[in-house]
Amino acid sequence: MRSSRQIHAWLLLLPALCLLVAFTHYPVIKTIARSFFGFGTRWEGKASLDNYRFLLEDDVLMQVLFNSFLYAAITVPVSIILAIAMALWVNSKMVGRGILRTAYFTPTVLPMISVANIWLFFYSPEIGLLNKLLGLVGHGGINWLGDPSVALYSLMAMTIWKEAGFFMIFYLAALQTIDSNLYHAAAIENASKWTVFKRITFPLLMPTTLFVLVNALLNAFKLVDHLFILTKGGPNNASNLLLYYIFENAFSFFDTAYAAALTVLLLSILVVLALVQFGVIEKRVHYR
Amino acid sequence: MSSFLRVAGLRRIYDSVAAVDDISFEVNKGEFVALLGPSGCGKSTTLKMIAGLEQPDAGSIEIDGSDVLAKTPGKRNLSMVFQSYALFPHLSVKENILFGLKARKVAKKEQKTRLASAVAMVDLEPHLNKKPGQLSGGQSQRVALARSIVSNAPLCLMDEPLSNLDTKLRADMRSEIRSLQKKLGLTVVYVTHDQIEAMSMADRIILLNEGRVEQAAVPESFYNEPGSTFVASFIGHPPMNLVSHNDFQLGVRPEDVAVTDGNGNGVDVIVRECDYQGSETIVTTDYQGSVIRACLPGKRSLQEGSRVQLQWLPEAEHFFDKQSGQRVDRNSVPPFQFTSSNNNTYSGGI
Numbered sequence: 316m317r318s319s320r321q322i323h324a325w326l327l328l329l330p331a332l333c334l335l336v337a338f339t340h341y342p343v344i345k346t347i348a349r350s351f352f353g354f355g356t357r358w359e360g361k362a363s364l365d366n367y368r369f370l371l372e373d374d375v376l377m378q379v380l381f382n383s384f385l386y387a388a389i390t391v392p393v394s395i396i397l398a399i400a401m402a403l404w405v406n407s408k409m410v411g412r413g414i415l416r417t418a419y420f421t422p423t424v425l426p427m428i429s430v431a432n433i434w435l436f437f438y439s440p441e442i443g444l445l446n447k448l449l450g451l452v453g454h455g456g457i458n459w460l461g462d463p464s465v466a467l468y469s470l471m472a473m474t475i476w477k478e479a480g481f482f483m484i485f486y487l488a489a490l491q492t493i494d495s496n497l498y499h500a501a502a503i504e505n506a507s508k509w510t511v512f513k514r515i516t517f518p519l520l521m522p523t524t525l526f527v528l529v530n531a532l533l534n535a536f537k538l539v540d541h542l543f544i545l546t547k548g549g550p551n552n553a554s555n556l557l558l559y560y561i562f563e564n565a566f567s568f569f570d571t572a573y574a575a576a577l578t579v580l581l582l583s584i585l586v587v588l589a590l591v592q593f594g595v596i597e598k599r600v601h602y603r
Numbered sequence: 604m605s606s607f608l609r610v611a612g613l614r615r616i617y618d619s620v621a622a623v624d625d626i627s628f629e630v631n632k633g634e635f636v637a638l639l640g641p642s643g644c645g646k647s648t649t650l651k652m653i654a655g656l657e658q659p660d661a662g663s664i665e666i667d668g669s670d671v672l673a674k675t676p677g678k679r680n681l682s683m684v685f686q687s688y689a690l691f692p693h694l695s696v697k698e699n700i701l702f703g704l705k706a707r708k709v710a711k712k713e714q715k716t717r718l719a720s721a722v723a724m725v726d727l728e729p730h731l732n733k734k735p736g737q738l739s740g741g742q743s744q745r746v747a748l749a750r751s752i753v754s755n756a757p758l759c760l761m762d763e764p765l766s767n768l769d770t771k772l773r774a775d776m777r778s779e780i781r782s783l784q785k786k787l788g789l790t791v792v793y794v795t796h797d798q799i800e801a802m803s804m805a806d807r808i809i810l811l812n813e814g815r816v817e818q819a820a821v822p823e824s825f826y827n828e829p830g831s832t833f834v835a836s837f838i839g840h841p842p843m844n845l846v847s848h849n850d851f852q853l854g855v856r857p858e859d860v861a862v863t864d865g866n867g868n869g870v871d872v873i874v875r876e877c878d879y880q881g882s883e884t885i886v887t888t889d890y891q892g893s894v895i896r897a898c899l900p901g902k903r904s905l906q907e908g909s910r911v912q913l914q915w916l917p918e919a920e921h922f923f924d925k926q927s928g929q930r931v932d933r934n935s936v937p938p939f940q941f942t943s944s945n946n947n948t949y950s951g952g953i
Binding site for chain 2: 505518
């Protein structure tokens, strides 16, 4: 009886397990193995730390890592703050809020590739919308994607534009679960709008913020589609991000072994981030 | 005594339906007034308008002699206890109680003394550091009360504060709230649909019906002298029996009805149901198509379908105008004649 239940359970788990093993666990193990045993596209007989040693000497990697962290450090908080602001605004009673909600959500619906193509028109040096607007006020224009000191920030602006609407939906849903009597009680106590936000709304949104934070950070490291369209990591790696650098190593330079080592590095960064988030922040989050 | 709260001609219209339709009343300083009525009678809307959480379409509200309509809720110098308690789930009991004082930037030392006295009054000392999620219904209720007490506001609005508690706790809290109110000299407007709460706690009851004041009086006159058929059928467990006759309706409380066997002088009825409720039995009878209930002490079982006679004293009779439903003086009504099977007539009284 007990063993037949066991078999039953395993059979039910099998389909999902097959997919997970084939597309997640096996690739992860193979990647780790390759980072130790590989050289270029070949396998070598004995394990070595050469690929990892090279990580430390790679100046481009340092640049890419710095870019990636800067990218996350700016896009994540800015999109979260914007998302909360938009959600608070769209949640208030006003005419046309349905249209406003849709408008804010539209960037999320679009695929990253098409978004990047739209922004390519904005950012083009000669015919681009932004430079045309700057031309109206007599400015000579900025090479948004070609100037190494600007390119990464141009990418960030686009990412924030795309992500904030998505996170707004979560905040909007969370706002609507807050009991309106809490706001009535606060109004009776003559609490200012800022006090209400600081002491009621924001703390009650913390579970959502944690969720959004995890997603936003993962996305900051995961999203690279727009790099293919906009900058290809250039100029001179000024806008290169870790995942795109892995892609370059694996499929442009055909150094799959080094790409594997880079992947292990990316995985470790993500694991550490996730642990920090759940460990530190969850203690300070109130769950109902 | 001067009136502390004065509400005049208050009106609130939702989607062309008047939820509150020309309500006026006054509450004296230190008085406990219950706004009683069935759901949808406009009692909660009235309370929210007094609090400033809703704006009236017409009418005026004065608190302590000054017009408050233009003031925000926080400037009206009142406190409010909500039906759902409206405790902040992420804040501890202590922080919940102190929320208003912090929002109003009351000095730290003052906060401390007010907190201590409020907490002592409602016995919350052991729970100060708990979150609302860890409290029982009664404890949550006390936190809501404490929050109201620390504000030191002279006027306290309560919106069905006991409706989420079980029967026994409700009875305890009734007397507790009442004694707190007396001790602090609070002026209380208390919204409820429960006539027992209104009867037992209030100095005065204002009964609302369809957005209007149906009767405003001390509790005992609701029972002894209901002003209309609505009041008569709302107050009492079970409510007053109403039998129509010519241009009038006769009302008799079930507690005033006696049941005898079918041979004496009384109203002939057929027993429909006996509902035993512990201390009493409610007998439902049929008098020529209309229902008359009798409330008898102890356990009584009468055969369903059997014929019995009902009797009551003339003093127990109330009369109402059939058209308007308003109470009319007993002396202006011709005596009621009930036909009985043995051709005797019965005109009330034993």
